[in-house]
Amino acid sequence: MKKKILIKDIAEAAGVSSALVSYVMNNKSEEARVSTRTAERIRRIAKEMNYQPNQVAKSLKSGKSFSIGLIVTDISNPFFGRLARLIENESNIEGYTVLFGSSDENAERAHQLIDTLVNRQIDGIIIVPAAGSENQLKYLSEMNIPFVLLDRYFEDIESSYVVIDNFKATYQATRILLERGHEKIGLVRYKSDLKHTVDRFLGYKKALEEEDKYNDGKFICKVGYEDMDSFSKEFKMLIEKGVDAIMFSTNTLSIRGLKMLKKEKIKVPDKVDVFCFDQNVSYDLFYYPISYVKQPLDLIAHEAVRLLLRKIYRKEDYQEKIVLNPEIVKKI
Amino acid sequence: MKKKILIKDIAEAAGVSSALVSYVMNNKSEEARVSTRTAERIRRIAKEMNYQPNQVAKSLKSGKSFSIGLIVTDISNPFFGRLARLIENESNIEGYTVLFGSSDENAERAHQLIDTLVNRQIDGIIIVPAAGSENQLKYLSEMNIPFVLLDRYFEDIESSYVVIDNFKATYQATRILLERGHEKIGLVRYKSDLKHTVDRFLGYKKALEEEDKYNDGKFICKVGYEDMDSFSKEFKMLIEKGVDAIMFSTNTLSIRGLKMLKKEKIKVPDKVDVFCFDQNVSYDLFYYPISYVKQPLDLIAHEAVRLLLRKIYRKEDYQEKIVLNPEIVKKI
DNA sequence: AAATTTTGCTTAAACGGTTAAATTATTAGG
DNA sequence: CCTAATAATTTAACCGTTTAAGCAAAATTT
Numbered sequence A, B: 001m002k003k004k005i006l007i008k009d010i011a012e013a014a015g016v017s018s019a020l021v022s023y024v025m026n027n028k029s030e031e032a033r034v035s036t037r038t039a040e041r042i043r044r045i046a047k048e049m050n051y052q053p054n055q056v057a058k059s060l061k062s063g064k065s066f067s068i069g070l071i072v073t074d075i076s077n078p079f080f081g082r083l084a085r086l087i088e089n090e091s092n093i094e095g096y097t098v099l100f101g102s103s104d105e106n107a108e109r110a111h112q113l114i115d116t117l118v119n120r121q122i123d124g125i126i127i128v129p130a131a132g133s134e135n136q137l138k139y140l141s142e143m144n145i146p147f148v149l150l151d152r153y154f155e156d157i158e159s160s161y162v163v164i165d166n167f168k169a170t171y172q173a174t175r176i177l178l179e180r181g182h183e184k185i186g187l188v189r190y191k192s193d194l195k196h197t198v199d200r201f202l203g204y205k206k207a208l209e210e211e212d213k214y215n216d217g218k219f220i221c222k223v224g225y226e227d228m229d230s231f232s233k234e235f236k237m238l239i240e241k242g243v244d245a246i247m248f249s250t251n252t253l254s255i256r257g258l259k260m261l262k263k264e265k266i267k268v269p270d271k272v273d274v275f276c277f278d279q280n281v282s283y284d285l286f287y288y289p290i291s292y293v294k295q296p297l298d299l300i301a302h303e304a305v306r307l308l309l310r311k312i313y314r315k316e317d318y319q320e321k322i323v324l325n326p327e328i329v330k331k332i
Numbered sequence C: 001a002a003a004t005t006t007t008g009c010t011t012a013a014a015c016g017g018t019t020a021a022a023t024t025a026t027t028a029g030g
Numbered sequence D: 001c002c003t004a005a006t007a008a009t010t011t012a013a014c015c016g017t018t019t020a021a022g023c024a025a026a027a028t029t030t
Helices: A006-013 A018-025 A036-048 A055-062 A078-093 A106-117 A136-144 A166-179 A195-210 A229-240 A251-263 A280-287 A299-313 B007-012 B018-025 B036-048 B055-061 B078-093 B105-117 B135-140 B167-178 B195-210 B229-240 B251-263 B281-285 B297-313
Strands: A069-073 A099-101 A124-127 A149-150 A160-164 A185-190 A221-223 A245-248 A273-277 A293-295 A321-324 A327-328 B065-074 B097-102 B124-127 B147-150 B160-164 B183-189 B220-223 B243-249 B273-277 B292-294 B321-324 B326-329
Touching: A006 A018, A006 A036, A018 A036, A018 A136, A036 A124, A069 A078, A069 A106, A069 B055, A078 A099, A078 A251, A078 A299, A078 B065, A078 B097, A099 B078, A099 B097, A106 A124, A106 A136, A106 B018, A124 A299, A124 B124, A136 A149, A149 A299, A149 B018, A160 A166, A160 A299, A166 A195, A166 A245, A166 A273, A166 A293, A166 A327, A185 A195, A185 A229, A185 A251, A221 B135, A229 A251, A245 A251, A251 A273, A251 A280, A251 B281, A280 B251, A280 B281, A299 A321, B007 B018, B007 B036, B018 B036, B018 B273, B018 B297, B078 B097, B078 B297, B097 B105, B105 B124, B105 B135, B124 B297, B135 B147, B147 B297, B160 B167, B167 B183, B167 B195, B167 B243, B167 B273, B167 B292, B167 B326, B183 B195, B183 B229, B183 B251, B220 B229, B229 B251, B243 B251, B251 B281, B297 B321
Parallel strands: A069 A099, A069 A124, A124 A149, A149 A160, A160 A321, A185 A221, A185 A245, A245 A273, A273 A293, B065 B097, B065 B124, B124 B147, B147 B160, B160 B321, B183 B220, B183 B243, B243 B273, B273 B292
Antiparallel strands: A293 A327, B292 B326
8 A cells, every 4th residue: 555645854955954845845945935946846746746735734734625515405406417517617627626515495404514525625615595594694794704695685684695686587487478379377486485485476477467467476386405205296387277377487397397288289389388487408308399497507606616716815895796698498 | 723633642541551452442442351440440530531533643553544436427417416416325334435537538537636635545446447447447456446337348358346237227218118119229328349239239229129110220320429529410420310219328318309309399209209328307397297217226335335345344345246227217 | 036916835823621740838757 | 658450541653645844965055
């Protein structure tokens, strides 16, 4: 078994103290006045011995770990998978590693994850916050741990965030359904008070109200995040109410809805037209072209990492709130 | 800004030395003969002050970090996303956190990732190895860093791994296509010498040879992992050769193939029948029921974590090789 | 040539824990 | 009441780095 090369091994081999090696390895030869000859020698030996600094020791000393945490609701959800991948890329470019965790929209679980990540000295966290996790964010603020929210945020918590204009997203999408001449437009949404969920609902509502077709929310189908079993029941009820179009307000709901429509042989768009949320490879395989709201994922990831790193570097307390425009992908 | 509670803060508050606090917090009161009264007091105070041990310091001292690395080819690929999620769950149960990275099937990138993870003192790594990464695995062995391979392995590298019987998978799937009466069965595969790719090819070949329908691999379409652009060209050529069925050998290839078939209006199964690889929500939205090879993902994740933890705990050098049975999901 | 500055390097403390060894307090035994 | 044994606690070294402070030699100034 090869032994891990430490700074003191290099120092020994070079016949100098470990301090010198450290200075050289951290490009501080100048400030520390290391002679160019010695610096050269140290560099050469370090390379020969394939020296890899122990990040744990570095972190302990510096309080910086060059790693960031990422908490999503479920990494296996393609939407978050793609986001995670993009965040990974952006972070790596800046020399950061990503630790991740899935909260399952569960505040308790999110709490655990945050603790774990914080104890591992992550320099900052990107969070898709679960409902009821406000206190955790307050805790992070108090501890001065930089964080950036994604996908949603809390109006009564001061924080940086990157989201899309969800109201606009469903408003525009619903308008398109209206323009296509639909009269009874349903909404499939989660039972949740999270900002983005509510905004998506409000956009839908506004569009319908403008045309006097809101009907007191008669065509809204609310499903719980956990009890997905209820989905089919609720969804069928919605269909039975005679809707002629459906606005799906998330990626997973879109997929589940399309599956149901296909299974129940409800013809799209003759019987019901649909408008989906977020991209998904599946849409391309559906028998009818699917229009959808597209979130600018790469931009979201880019901005999220940028905001976070800015917070990490400049310890300023300034919060940036970024609201990006959704793209409406109209396939017909 | 609240300050992070350290062991010495607890010690001070309890009027004892930090050693005692450490013993108590690590449930070593017995061995260290801490009086029950003191232990109680320390526990109470620690709880009141919400003490969270600094994992970095613990890691430095113990050489253990209670985190494991996970290297997949691409976390945004739903197949690996699901796997990652399951591995996350299994690891969390055992108190481990997951650091992940996507290698993009690129040995250079994988090398970087491994270095990063190792320098962060991860206790072990679960790797979906890229082609040409054998030397990295040797390095891990030399450094005595526990690792488990997933999805594929190298025949000339001694290691633990969890894979499915890929030969059997395509053999059985191809047999089904044969039984359906197809004569010209194509294979869509990656250009790669990785064990699993080759095995999948061999299973296909064997099944065809048994019926004298291999045709010297005339109906094989090989595409590069990176230059996916060539996919459409290659795929069209395959179609033009007049195949009446296609065996797709990975998840992404299946999806891309189905998309092409739909786009080009090539009727499934009348014009060409298909057999896909791995589950995917998309299959359910395709106009015709898709049969596919299903990998037992939860079992794979479970076993991978189990093997890795076993290696971490017992420092034994015994390699476990687990080959699981694929499930053939026949939809017609 | 002495005093001062600059150069090149070393020493040692610190980061926040763990743990073997040492020390002190308590109890039991004679 | 003194000694020995045992119980409870403290001390200090260590994990692998970083970095302020110190020091000796060489170079420069006076």
